[in-house]
Amino acid sequence: MTVVERREIALVDLLDRLLAGGVVITGDITLRIADVDLVRIDLNALISSVNAQVPSPFEELL
Amino acid sequence: MTTGLRYVYAVCRPFGTPLQAQLRGVGGAPPALLHHHGLVAVVSTVPEADFCESALKAHLEDLDWLATTARAHQGVVDALTTVTTPLPLRLATVFRDDSAVRMMIEAREEDFRGLLDRLHGRVEWGVKVYLEPEPAEPEPAEAARPASGRDYLRRRRLQSHAQEEKWQRAERFAHSLHERLAERAEDVRMHPPQNSALSGTPGQNVLNAAYLVSRAHSEEFVELVDRTKDEAPGIRVELTGPWAAYSFSGEASGAEPAVGSGEGR
Numbered sequence: 001m002t003v004v005e006r007r008e009i010a011l012v013d014l015l016d017r018l019l020a021g022g023v024v025i026t027g028d029i030t031l032r033i034a035d036v037d038l039v040r041i042d043l044n045a046l047i048s049s050v051n052a053q054v055p056s057p058f059e060e061l062l
Numbered sequence: 063m064t065t066g067l068r069y070v071y072a073v074c075r076p077f078g079t080p081l082q083a084q085l086r087g088v089g090g091a092p093p094a095l096l097h098h099h100g101l102v103a104v105v106s107t108v109p110e111a112d113f114c115e116s117a118l119k120a121h122l123e124d125l126d127w128l129a130t131t132a133r134a135h136q137g138v139v140d141a142l143t144t145v146t147t148p149l150p151l152r153l154a155t156v157f158r159d160d161s162a163v164r165m166m167i168e169a170r171e172e173d174f175r176g177l178l179d180r181l182h183g184r185v186e187w188g189v190k191v192y193l194e195p196e197p198a199e200p201e202p203a204e205a206a207r208p209a210s211g212r213d214y215l216r217r218r219r220l221q222s223h224a225q226e227e228k229w230q231r232a233e234r235f236a237h238s239l240h241e242r243l244a245e246r247a248e249d250v251r252m253h254p255p256q257n258s259a260l261s262g263t264p265g266q267n268v269l270n271a272a273y274l275v276s277r278a279h280s281e282e283f284v285e286l287v288d289r290t291k292d293e294a295p296g297i298r299v300e301l302t303g304p305w306a307a308y309s310f311s312g313e314a315s316g317a318e319p320a321v322g323s324g325e326g327r
Contacts, residue, residue, distance in 0.1 A: 009133075009136065009302065010261060010262075010263070010302075011128075011129050011132065012256050012257075012261040012263075013188060013302050014132045014133070014136055015128070015132060016188075016253045016256070016270065016309075017150075017186075017272075017305060017308035017309055018132050018135060018136065018150075018152065018153040018308065019152070019153055020253065020309075020312075021150070021152070021251075021272075021308035021309040021310075021311060021312055022150045022151050022152035022153065022155075022308050022311050022312065023073070023149055023150070023151045023152065023170075023173075023174075023177070023311045023312070024151075024152050024312065025070075025151060025152070025155050025166055025170065
């Protein structure tokens with residue numbers, strides 16, 4: 001049924017769904033991981049680490 | 063003795079087709095089906111050292127670990143989507159053992175059945191709208207240099223005015239596209255716009271939405287999105303999917319009405 005060509009799924013699209021979507025169950029271990037706020041904080045950390053490693057996309061244009 | 067934990071990917075109704083034998087889950091272990099109370103939890107064994115709470119917390123801030131785990135999770139859910147309508151669980155939902163998974167199924171049985179009924183035969187499509195980045199403008203010729211500070215400021219004002227107009231145009235386009243898509247979808251979720259540094263995608267993300275669409279109407283939905291791709295210059299539309307209904311499996315599912323009115327309720 002796939003009508004769209006299958007490209008590799010972008011990590012951000014995946015994280016939008018896997019970290020903010022899906023059924024939240026308080027598992028034995030995932031007591032606090034299920035907390036969206038924690039995940040948001042982690043994502044902010046990711047964004048800043050990515051920013052530090054990757055040059056701004058605008059610089060490539062120069 | 064080193065013990066493993068149970069990683070749960072999804073809950074489904076029993077399905078006849080076996081999973082592909084070569085399918086691997088998080089950490090490389092093959093997923094198995096755990097039947098209980100007429101439902102199926104799709105589980106695999108993961109090492110406790112990686113999935114105890116403290117390890118998990120550290121891992122979640124490791125982009126490579128997160129990417130690998132997310133892709134493995136998605137791989138299993140995607141395989142399930144080809145044979146049934148899975149109810150995907152959030153990333154890294156982990157239990158001590160099979161009996162803890164069974165207890166979880168018993169505790170959430172009613173929710174699961176309700177959600178599985180609601181999602182049956184439906185998939186999620188992701189649609190994003192971007193305002194394309196400015197093409198690099200040629201440097202103004204010598205003669206066009208501002209003669210004074212006032213000229214300079216006026217030029218700056220004109221530029222920022224033009225940028226503002228583009229933004230508004232992109233937002234109007236995104237809004238009208240969203241209304242058209244929402245009419246054809248059974249439910250809608252808005253994700254926050256993506257940070258372009260994280261996505262590595264050029265342009266400003268002005269719409270990042272998920273639409274729940276029946277498989278029967280999916281082709282029509284995709285065609286509709288495709289048709290809009292050339293509608294507006296300087297604006298890019300991206301479609302992803304079909305996804306398992308991740309964005310419609312959360313607690314808030316059904317709480318918020320689909321945007322777009324028009325249904326005359």
